[in-house]
Amino acid sequence: MSSFRIGVDGGGTTTRAVIVGGDSNQVLAQAKSGSSNLYNLGLEGALQNIHVAIDGALEQAGGVLNQVESFGFGLAGVTGQHEKAQWLTALGVRYGASIAVDEDVVAALVGAFGPDELKNNGGAVLIAGTGANCFGQNQSGQRARADGWGPMLGDRGSGFWLGESGIRAAVAAIDGAGASTPLSGYLLQHFEVPDLNALVGVIYAPTFARDRIAAFVPFVLQAAREGDAVSAQLLSEAGIHLAATARAILKPLGLEQLALAGGLIENAPEIRDSLANSLPGIELLQPRYEPVVGAALMPLAL
Amino acid sequence: MSSFRIGVDGGGTTTRAVIVGGDSNQVLAQAKSGSSNLYNLGLEGALQNIHVAIDGALEQAGGVLNQVESFGFGLAGVTGQHEKAQWLTALGVRYGASIAVDEDVVAALVGAFGPDELKNNGGAVLIAGTGANCFGQNQSGQRARADGWGPMLGDRGSGFWLGESGIRAAVAAIDGAGASTPLSGYLLQHFEVPDLNALVGVIYAPTFARDRIAAFVPFVLQAAREGDAVSAQLLSEAGIHLAATARAILKPLGLEQLALAGGLIENAPEIRDSLANSLPGIELLQPRYEPVVGAALMPLAL
Known part of the structure; x- marks a missing residue:
């Protein structure tokens, strides 16, 4: 053996x-x-x-x-x-x-392509879950990264971004300042409040957990699939943001293949489609191995 | 006397x-x-x-x-x-x-028009500082309000919104995912950090004061006045957001005059211009009195 x-x-x-x-x-x-x-x-x-x-x-x-x-x-x-x-x-x-240590995005990259393919042709991995970032390495071993700056500075097109954008659109609709959307009802349902005044008490409480923002994403997906134009537009914008982050890595490194990872892309083919439309000429791949297997293979990739 | x-x-x-x-x-x-x-x-x-x-x-x-x-x-x-x-x-x-008690926006509204004009013709006041809201009352005494939901839910087009948008645009430009802008340099200057990694330590510290986000607005104004297209676009969008909030009040109440108050509008004629373009047929006014004088006049307005 x-x-x-x-x-x-x-x-x-x-x-x-x-x-x-x-x-x-x-x-x-x-x-x-x-x-x-x-x-x-x-x-x-x-x-x-x-x-x-x-x-x-x-x-x-x-x-x-x-x-x-x-x-x-x-x-x-x-x-x-x-x-x-x-x-x-x-x-x-x-x-x-016999150990290799690197940051988690390197493990995701090695896993996405496998050590041999990565060494021979290079590649980049776009990870979009609650956060969003892109990391790549080319045949010469040059590396680059973009985003991963967290919800207040970046994570453009991430689950947090999409949840926040959906919540803000829902509030604007209740105000009568934005287009009507079923997100308004889903917002009150998600936070279990009767109205926006009560929501203010929840959102600005010192104990508020920010992961409840990204947890609004399933409602945005549901609304889009029920025909809501506001939600469909947000999914499209998420893909455009993620594509811009990926392009910032692919272009300077001269790469033409991008692996897609993370819960947001897995659960939202609408975002993947928008991303694909915004990245003509780029081959989009499923990761070959998950990041933890990539970590095990890191000693082979150096 | x-x-x-x-x-x-x-x-x-x-x-x-x-x-x-x-x-x-x-x-x-x-x-x-x-x-x-x-x-x-x-x-x-x-x-x-x-x-x-x-x-x-x-x-x-x-x-x-x-x-x-x-x-x-x-x-x-x-x-x-x-x-x-x-x-x-x-x-x-x-x-x-002989006392009248009401919320602060009522005092701002009474001050903006004076008690007689408000009773005779009604009016609305748009307040845009760190936050943003609009409040109005028509000749029949009907009232309506929009926004004022705080930075995470709304305050669309406010100082917080503009500061946050400027910061995110600056980060996107550093990443190479957004258009180049002098905001990138101003961002590091404002937070007194050498790079984004150091900024992460500042922004996500438990002690971070959120008013430092709105305090980035003067840099957005400066950049726009130096010819930065990214910043000019953000000022235009702020005006469009504020106009949508105002329209949500003016239209249902049948009002045609809007008083503009708050530090953001006072300091940014660019935002005022964008707002005016988005509200054709609406008369934009300077408030007649400041809100605290409006409070003193509230007993005359009821």
Whole structure:
């Protein structure tokens, strides 16, 4: 039996670990734990959750530790050389020298194309979930990124952007200042309030969780599918925004293929269509592997 | 000498009191104190600041209390009959029966047109500062309001909206996803950061004060005046948004005159021009009196 590779996808809320093996990089075991964000937990706390996830995957696989060939860590927030060096040192103590550490978008990119295709032809991955960003690398190894700046600065065309735009359109319609839309009714339903005065109390409360904004997206999709022109327009605009972010990466790197990832694009073919229309000549692909498998394959991609 | 009227304009940060008198409703004395927002301070705390402001104005005028004919209170947050009754009772203890209490937009409306003109012909006032709203009343006494929903739900075309739009455009340009604009440089200058990574640390810090978003507006104005097309477009869009909000009030009430108030419109003739273009047939006016004088005149307008 061939050797195994361990991949870790570490984010702000969840850390996932997988063991992959075989010619087709199958996932043989997997486990998860809490956040591995350096800035929320500190290095020791983040490290602890990484260990828990890896131990869980190893336990599930049943004692193959001496057969693990390499470890790959795709971790949120590893944007500078300083963080990378800090992690390499800390992880090396337990996992030896065959480790690769990079930020989570690199794992997503390696997973999207596979290490060989990425090395030979380059590629970019557009990730649109609650946030939105694009990351790419060309044949020369040049990298570029765009967006991922969060809901107040950017994340143009993301789930947050779409939820916020839908909510604002719903309010404008109630005011009589914007076109009428079923989003107005869905807004009060989503936040379980009788009117906008009550909604103000919910939205501006110190305890308001911003993820409830992106959670409005399913209503925008539903309204569009019921024929609402306001919602259809917002889906189209989301695709145009995402296309502009992707173009900012594809063009300077000379790339012609883009992998699409993230919950928003998966759930909204309308956004994908708008994106495709805005990127003529670009081949749009489904990611070959998920990001955590990409993390396991990172040692092969360098 | 004629009698005097006291007006109070109570907001979330400042409470102002004036004494007006004479045929032209001159301001004879004025003073200010802290917030009189019921929801921040409770009734007792809010009441205390109102007393302080009135006492200050009376002291400045030199003992005219027995000549005060009426009191008018325009208070933020007095949107329902419940709040109004609560305030009437609490204020009546000290200021007697000749009092009028209403929300701050009513004081702005009465001030904008004067009590007689408002009673005879009706009117609406569009207030665009950090927030944006429109409030009107017609000859039959029918009232309507639009927007004022705050930065996350509405305030379309407000200072917050313009600051946020300018910041997002600046970030998009840095990403290479939006048109190039001098706003990118101004953004880093305004927040005193070397790059977007550092800006992320500032904007998403728990201590970040949202008024720094609206404080970016002067840079948008400066860039537009230096010939930046991105900024000019945003000023035009702000006017279009504000016009839609005003139209939602003017049309159902059958009004044809709109007073313009608030720092944003005063400082940006570009926005005023865009607004005027979007409201053909509507007469745009400067407010006749400021809102706190409107508060003093509220007892004459009922």
